[in-house]
Ligand SMILES: Cc1ncc(COP(=O)(O)OP(=O)(O)O)c(N)n1
Ligand SMILES: Cc1nc(C(=O)O)sc1CCOP(=O)(O)O
């Protein structure tokens with residue numbers, strides 16, 4: 646169980662990746678990103694060339710170990726069984742994934758993040774007991790094959806205006822130059838794949854984003 650204020654702080658610079666996103670060893674990319682200042686990590690092993698089965702589990706275990714060593718919470722994307730096997734800090738699910746109520750029954754008081762694209766989806770996630778919302782895509786992204794159209798930061802402003810108080814992290818096309826606008830719209834943090842995993846040096850990229858957010 647994580648306190649809401651600690652979760653808001655952890656969402657500040659949320660790094661998401663899996664092996665298909667990395668140009669070098671994912672373990673090294675994660676170490677570097679943490680050294681650069683990321684505050685939360687999601688293992689999202691998805692897309693072309695993604696590992697499956699035992700290989701996916703083994704990489705997840707290694708990345709979880711790195712997070713534990715640095716005191717960074719470890720979230721698994723989509724795969725509730727893996728989250729249970731590894732006893733992770735939480736999971737992230739989208740509108741097309743296993744329903745929130747059933748995930749909550751399975752994982753108890755671990756963190757559950759839910760993707761929300763509209764005020765109505767955000768309300769449903771709040772009522773269903775989500776711990777945070779992933780809202781996007783804010784800007785155009787190349788990192789998710791089935792991403793919806795970019796919505797701009799107004800989707801976050803709208804949620805806040807309509808009384809959504811749950812922690813929110815913006816996602817999609819966020820990087821240097823636009824990160825601050827996501828926070829100014831009312832998000833607690835930003836989540837990124839390519840701005841860190843696709844950078845030549847993940848530590849420098851993470852540190853630059855962190856600086857932009859302060
Ligand atoms: C923080 C965060 N927000 C949104 C998503 C997207 O989840 P989803 O819509 O289920 O899509 P996939 O990531 O599963 O392709 C996320 N992963 N993290
Ligand atoms: C995983 C994911 N979910 C999205 C959503 O809109 O729900 S956009 C996205 C990809 C984010 O990658 P990048 O930071 O490289 O744009």
Ligand SMILES: [Mg+2]
Nearest residue numbers: 723738739742
């Ligand atoms: Mg999903």
